[in-house]
Amino acid sequence: MTKTPAGHSEADPASRPRRVTASDVAKQAGVSRSAVSRAFDPNAYLDRHKREIILKTAVKLGYRPNALAASLQGMRSNLVGVIIGDMTNQYDAEFAAMLLSRLNAANKWPLLVGGSMPVTEEAIMAVLGYPLDAMIVRGGSLDAHLFDDCAKLNIPLIFSGRIVDAPFADCVCCRNAEGTAQAVDLLLRSGHKGLGYIGGPGTWSSDRERLSGVTSTLAQNGLSLVGQVQSDFSYEGGAQAAASLLADDRVDGLICANDAMALGALSYVRNHTSKTVPDDVAIVGFDDVSLASWPDFNLTTVRNPLGTMIDEVLRLLEARLADPMRLSETVMINPILKERGTH
Amino acid sequence: MTKTPAGHSEADPASRPRRVTASDVAKQAGVSRSAVSRAFDPNAYLDRHKREIILKTAVKLGYRPNALAASLQGMRSNLVGVIIGDMTNQYDAEFAAMLLSRLNAANKWPLLVGGSMPVTEEAIMAVLGYPLDAMIVRGGSLDAHLFDDCAKLNIPLIFSGRIVDAPFADCVCCRNAEGTAQAVDLLLRSGHKGLGYIGGPGTWSSDRERLSGVTSTLAQNGLSLVGQVQSDFSYEGGAQAAASLLADDRVDGLICANDAMALGALSYVRNHTSKTVPDDVAIVGFDDVSLASWPDFNLTTVRNPLGTMIDEVLRLLEARLADPMRLSETVMINPILKERGTH
């Protein structure tokens, strides 16, 4: 019983079948191994006819160069690590969807860490075992010594949603304080002065910035927050937070650190109180997820411009790959107030 | 000027910096290259003291074995291709989030193709250049010759949301017709007999199955669909479809091929008609995305059990990796009717 190259038909059933290799193609096409390599490099010198034959037998055999073996020769792996903690969060899910397809379009292949569970350090370490061209980190908390690990492995880092000061690390971030400042201004103008704030856990800088935009703007107007609760960025959390804040009758406006919580708050007011939005209580979110503009919610919010954010991430990525030694760059993005029906 | 191993400090600024290698560690630790390899294999024989030293200098240098070089030796790459067309779709986004983190937990690293744009064949071809352990395909359409390509490369395929009959390809799928049949039964029992159906584009088998569950159940009751429109699985599409269907006064119930369209339909009825839900019009969705249970919607729907689906995908994956030659397996999952407020 002869073994067919890379075929599973006659191979040992227990053993893992092999991938077709350049040698297989070379043998089959009656050319040298080098010729096969050259056939896949448009710029390489190779007899036109020979190239044709090689490409044809490659298709027949289902051969494609193993990108990883190629990466050992100093070629880029085109693998990009992407760390996204919680895609359960609407905004992060939208971010992920767009980022991933944009990476694909740029011939970069995202290796994803995260999803619906908190990202473990083990997971990051494991993915660092691959020769990543770069690593993109969305929001969240991340142990500082990850930076060291990446630096030692010469894997550039690109952060979105937080600012990190490290060599060879680039950042793109929203001007969070400015966004919530605009939201406060808006509520003040529409006559809401008893403001409550629904924040996140406060562990991320973006979260703290959003809060500071609120407090400083109020201070400028001789006011201060009537109430404030730390929640968890979820719809349910927002509803609960609204319940506790609205127990205080002075509260007539809710600023929320993201849309999910704002939506939860809105739902709470509608379904569990006799107050109306926006007359009795105004609500403003942050992010502008697609849900926010649904007529069911029509939520006034601060837009955290997704497209711009991702454009910049990709630009930074290309720039870093083109010049690994360039100075770190941080891009600040202006949020945009979207006035809809809840203020 | 001496070159530090893998350091960027003294390297040529233009050149791409190197990764630390096992040789670097061996040199630094004063041991053989093989010893370094062995230090990372818990089962390998190696002097305890020596292993300690090696591991310590590995940490110092930031070394980790290049998983790709290892995969050339016949080790698994632990790379799994994941094709998800449109994560903009709520259910697919939830599916992606859960699948990706479950893969991480199983020490598999998802290489993602797709996101928010249609998946191009080029993208799939490109990702096939990596030595994938397997490929997971979620829903959607996919050219048949992809199967050939994967088969030739010996990359097993696992499908979720559609059934494909190919050697070495496993599937997990919802009993779609059964789900919509239950939905129709429910509406019939609650006195809604003038049913309209809002479907998808009809290009996927799951879509067609859902429709057939509706029509056959109606037929069993001596009834037939009053109206039917092909839409696009989106919220906006659902709203439009509802508008056109409800122009016919006989329609008092809407069965939708997914939740997004059902939510759009619900919103249309509430905001653009004088009808009430569920008395004048009942609405049933399919999937049971997290939004469906929000009090804002409280949508009656057919649950397409995400957790079970993904459990099975992972089980099938492990089984296939353990025995590449095993017979194809197809797992059918029972949908569960969730009775809420819109019927």
Add this chain to the structure above:
DNA sequence: CTGAAAGCGCTTACAG
């Protein structure tokens, strides 16, 4: 327990 050596699949000077 250990090091030298072969080999995984690839690219790329090198010498025709």
Add this chain to the structure above:
DNA sequence: CTGAAAGCGCTTACAG
């Protein structure tokens, strides 16, 4: 234009 050869970083028999 072309093939033989070196080398990428790794694992794993092989022979001590």
